[in-house]
Amino acid sequence: MELSNKSSKVKIVASGIIPFAFLVIMIAYIFGPGADLLDLGIPLPEITMERVDFVESEIQITVRNTGPIPVEVAMADVNDRIQPAAVEPDRYLNRYETALVRIPFEWNEAEPYIVGITIEDGTRFEKEIEAAAPALEPTIELAAFFAIIGTYVGIIPVMIGLLWLPFIKKISKQKYHFFLALTAGLLLFLGIDSIEEAVEVSQENLAGSFNGMLLIATVITFSFLGLYYTGEKLVQRASSSKLAKPVAIALMISIGIGLHNFGEGLAIGAAVGLGSIAFSTFLIVGFALHNTTEGIAIAAPMSRGKLMIGKLAAMGMIAGAPAIFGAWIGGFVYSPFTSVVFLSVGAGAIFQVIITVLKWIREEGDKNLSSASVASGFAVGMLVMYLTSILV
Incomplete structure (x- = not known):
């Protein structure tokens, strides 16, 4: 046997x-x-210029061989004029290998430039810079600046949104369903926004060999499934207590929003690093109005449990603080590949949270999710996010 x-x-x-x-x-x-x-056939070479930094009397270009064959960097040019250049560590690049091309050049801030790289077979690749800006140096002052911006656009707006909790606690069940559906609408907009930003980064800065659209779809799927499994386990453990379950759902919402805000911080830091954004009072106000609604998304499920100020504040920090860390990474060590990945992770997390919120609405009594309060709440959530996004 x-x-x-x-x-x-x-x-x-x-x-x-x-x-x-x-x-x-x-x-x-x-x-x-x-x-x-x-x-x-004949394999064609491909060079991707992932980053262009303007430092004192020098232009530095980070290049990656994204083609199928090894290449050798032959020369560099600025505005169609050949310039002397040093290549570190060497001129020979195997597939996906990177090198730093250093071009001595007296550049002027805010002026446009076209930088080009030519390889040994005469093929030339170029990248246009709309306005030259000094490369960011990691300093305490700049780190503090990013922390302040992240606080203004991430932490403070979410905390303000949480102040709606006492109001939501006192409303009727039907109106409560409206606010839960409003939360789902807000989150759906954030998820779509994350995908749009990921696609934009992929098309503008990511090499075609990385298959940007497929990368986005794959990461979103993995993120959704991973967090769906984690969220289900968390909610199941909390199901034994009517007080614990709203907290578990609010925690998952905070994590999803936090991942989105991390991607948003990446975009802010990268934009500052590239010199393509200037923070004005109007812009900060626009971000604040847009992100305040995220606090409502956290407050809605928490409103049916015991008021716990400490946990509420912690969830606000989980949702808002990642904007600071994202700004640091985006400003100091920006990478288009990691930006696409993190934005996609945020989108997957948000879609998972939407499923959790809709399940919560059904358990609260609206089995078919077809009541006027749910439909109108979802629509208003999307509309509010769109209107506030215009100001950003």
Whole structure:
């Protein structure tokens, strides 16, 4: 009996390994003896200029070989004029390898420039800079500036939004459903906004070989599924207590909003680093109005439990503080790839939270999610976010 069990297990393992072994053999053949047979075209080189920094009397370009073949950087130019350039660590780049091209150049702030890189076969790649701005140096003063901006556009607006909690606690059940649906509408807008920003970064700064749209879809899916599993476990543990469950749902909303605000902070920091944004009072007010509604999203589920000031403040920090960390990373060590990933993670997290909120509404009594209060709340949430986004 034991022998037959062992034999069946061996057959199961073998049936799983055999297809994989054939796949490995096929790939080995393609890259080995079959390479000449399948080589029907000429691979084209591709260079991506991921970052252009303007430092004192120098332009520094971070380049990456995103093509299928190794390349050699031959020369660099600024505004179609060839310039002497040093390449660190060397001029030879294997696939996905990066190098720093340093061009001695007396540039002028706020002027437009076109920088170009030519490789050994004569192919030239260029990138247009609308307005030159000094590269950001990590200093305490600049870190404090980003912290202040992150506080103004992240923490303070969310905390202000939480002040609606006493009002929401006193309203009727139907109006409470309106505010829960309003929360779902707010979150849906944030999720779409995150995807739009990720697509924009992907199209403008991410190499085509990274398959930006597929990367966004993959990360959103992984983020959604991972947080959905985590959120379900958290809510199930809290289901035994009517007081704990609203807190668990509010916590998931805070995490989703926090991930979105981290991506928003990345965008702010990168924009400051590229010199393409100037923070005015009007702009800060626009961000504040837009993000205040996020506090309502946290306050709505918390309003049906015991008022816990400490937990409410902690959730406000979870939702708002990531804007500061995002601004630091975006300003000092910006990377288009990580920006796309974090924005996509934020979108996936928000979509998961929307599902949690809709489930909560159903458990509260609106089984079909078809009442006027739910439909109007969802629509108003989207509308409010759109109107406040115009000011940003």
